[in-house]
Amino acid sequence: MMANLFSSFDPSTNFNLSLNWLSVLLGLTIIPPMFWLIPSRLSLLWIKIISTLHKEFKVLIGNNNTQGSTLIFISLFSFIMFNNFLGLFPYIFTSTSHMTLTLTLALPLWLSFMIYGWINHTIHMFAHLVPQGTPPVLMPFMVCIETISNIIRPGTLAVRLSANMIAGHLLMTLLGNTGPSLSLMLVNFLVITQILLLVLESAVSIIQSYVFAVLSTLYSSEVN
Template sequence: MMANLFSSFDPSTNLGFSLNWTSTIIGLMILPPMFWLIPSRISYLWISVITTLNKEFKILIGSQGSKGSTLIFVSLFSFILFNNFLGLFPYIFTSTSHMTLTLTLALPLWVTFMVYGWLNNTIHMFAHLVPQGTPPVLMPFMVCIETISNVIRPGTLAVRLSANMIAGHLLMTLLGNTGSYLSVLAVNFLILVQILLLVLESAVSIIQSYVFAVLSTLYSSEVN
C-alpha cells in the first residue's frame, strides 16, 4: 500500500512514462511569448509581481550587492513557482517534490556564496562565526554551532521545499484513495475537502517559492 502510494512521487514509475522530468522545461516554451505578444492582464500582473520582488530583494541584498543580482533570485522564484503549480495538475510529475531538483538548486547557490565570501571578505566571514557580545568562554562552542548551521543551509533549503510539496500531495492522494469506499454524501464532503486542500496547496506553492528565494537572498547578503 505504502509502496504504491509513494510511487506517485517516483518519476521512473509514475504512469510508466519516462519523460516526467520534461515538466520542468515546459515553462521555457510557455513563458517567452509573454514578452513579445501584446501584453495581457496576466502579463501586467506578472510584471508587477516581478517588479515588487525585485525591489524587495534589492532591500535585502543592500545597495552594494544589488547590481543585477536580484534577477537571479527573481528567476529562481519564477522557476520554482511554475514547477510547484504545474505539479497541482493531474498526472503531471511534481519535480520540486524531489531532492534531486531542490538540492541541485540550493547546493550550487550556497557553494557560490561561500567561495565568494571566503575569497573576497575573509575577515567578515570569520566575524560571522562569533556573534557580537558572545562571552569568551562560549566562543569555541559558538564557532562550532555557527559552522554547523552554515553547512546544513543547502540541506535545509532543499528539504523544506521538497517536504512541503510532498506533504500536501500525499494528503490529497490518501484522501482520494478512500473515495471508492465512501457513501454518496461522504464523497461530496470529500470533494469539498479536496478543493480546500487544492487551494491550500496553491498558497503553499507560492509561499515555498518565495521562502526559497528570500532565504537565498539573505544568505547572499551575509557574504557581502
C-alpha cells in the first residue's frame, strides 16, 4: 500500500529507483531514425505539424530580426508533447506532472526574455507596465498589477502544465483502484470510462504543450 495517493507520482516510489527521470531522454532513441529513413507518413505528418507551427509562431513573434527563433518554441512544443504522451504508457514516469521539470522549462525562458527586454528595450518594457488609455489616477495601481502579473508568469506556466497532467492521471488512478471491488458489469463500464479518459488525456497532452509553447511565444514577442 502506498502512503498516500500522490505517492504514485513520486519519482522514487516505483522500484525504489530514482532513474525514472531518464524517461525524459527516451525521445532520443525514437525520433532520430525518422530523419535517416525514406519519408514515411509519420515523418510527413510531423513535418506538416512543424511547418504549421512555424508559420503561426512567426506571426506571433512579428517580422523582427528573429530568424530561427520559432525553432526554440517548436522544440519546446515537441519536447513537452512527447513527455506528456510517454506518461500515458503504463510504468513510464510522467516527468511533466512535476514542478521540477515544468519550472525548469518556464523560469529560464521567462528570465532570459526579461533580461533581454530590460537591457535592450528599457523604455518599451516600462511602457508595457501602463496599458494604453489608463486614467492617470489608476496608473500607480496598474503598474503594481502589471508587475505582479509579469512576475507570476513562469509560475502559472509551470503550474498549468503540471496540474493538467496530474489531474487526469489522478482520476485514472482513482478509477483503476476501484476495479477489483466491482462486479463484472461495472468493470465493463470502468474499462470504457478508462478508454475515454485515455483519449481525453491524449488531447490534453497536445493542448497543454501547444498552450505552453504559444504563451512562451507571446511573452517573447512583448520584449521586442
